[in-house]
Amino acid sequence: MPTPFDPRLTPANPRVAAAHLRGVVTAQNYVQGHEKMIAVPCADLLSAPHGRRERQLLLGERVTMYEERAGWAFVQADRDGYVGYLPFGQLEERRPATHWVINRASHLYNDPDFKSHELMSLSMGSQFRVIGESGRFYETPLGYVPKPHLAPLDRLARDPVEVAERYLGVPYLWGGNSIWGIDCSGLVQAACVACAIPCPGDSDLQEASLGRLLPEDKKLRRGDLLFWKGHVGLVAGRGMLLHANAYHMAVAFEPIDEAIARIKAQGDGPVTSRRRLPARKSAP
Known part of the structure; x- marks a missing residue:
């Protein structure tokens, strides 16, 4: 299916596509979709029915369902626009949320x-x-x-690092977005969303869109982001990085200089960019 869009964020498969994609992608049907929400504590968003986990969605999170087929729902998450498949039984009719x-x-x-x-x-x-x-x-x-x-819901956190610190010790899980398991981009997303900073789900998308690029001569401060190819971490201050990583298999603190040297030595290259998040809203 030819498409100029990132397939992770494009609500289309060969059978069905979102109505606004008519004329842009090829599908058998174009639909408006149905508003649903997650009805289980944590749902894996898969690349295909029985496929690989791409991300996770939590109880009460809102999605748009574009297809239900053989017990599987094809959905797009409101949180970050990510698309994928999950069992239809993990969804229920949407109702307004008031608290988190x-x-x-x-x-x-x-x-x-x-x-x-x-x-x-x-x-x-x-x-x-x-x-x-x-x-x-x-x-x-x-x-x-x-x-x-x-x-x-409108009581926002002030400091993304403080939010991320609540996940200390949580096991590393590829594609994870919960306290039962989380990955590097999931941790950054959780920290940003709690502060009302829109944030994509994967590190490459975060590197392309979050905040502003920092020059090499700009001093890092708490809350800045360091990116590698396929990895991201939060500067926690005092020369420490806070990140979910497969080396510790957990969310952990690590001296920034040691992390940079270790990641390069293991073959994953140097830091590719440093970014500063936008100013956070004050909590009421």
Whole structure:
């Protein structure tokens, strides 16, 4: 299927394409799509049915579904425009969200009682519609979440590095976007999105679009990004890099100079660019 667009971000396959792509890509049908949202704690977004994981989507995240075929849904994520496949049963009808999980992790409970049985585990970034309060819990259509773990969607984080630090020790997972596993670009995306900084899902897309390029003679500061071919990390200050990496197999701090030397020595080349994120919005 010839297309001038990045296939990761183009809602089209040989059978179906988004209506706005008519005349641009070739498909049997062109559709408007249906608004859905993720109904499970963490869903793998795959390259094809039963294919490779490309990214992950969290509970409550919104997608547009363009096709349902043989139990698989072809979707595009609202968060970053990424497209892929996931089981249709992992979707439900979209409803407005009001709050998001700001804690590293939480649980959804059957009752507003810490001793009640948990219904599911939650990753930071999951979204809910709060419909009431009961003591120390918020009530949602799915169950109860501890109040300290939720905040209104418009309550933004101020510092991407502080957000990324909440993932310290999380296992490295290629294509991961949750506290159960995350990769380098997933960590940067989580940190940026929490601060209302639009951010693509992969490091090459981040390098092409995030913030502004820093000259080599410009001193690095906390929150800057270092890019390699296929890798990205956050400058944490004090000469340290914070990144999800396969060397530590986790989100970890590493001295910047040591990381640069190690990555070059292992055959992945030098730093390709240094970028500075835009100013963050203040939290209310």
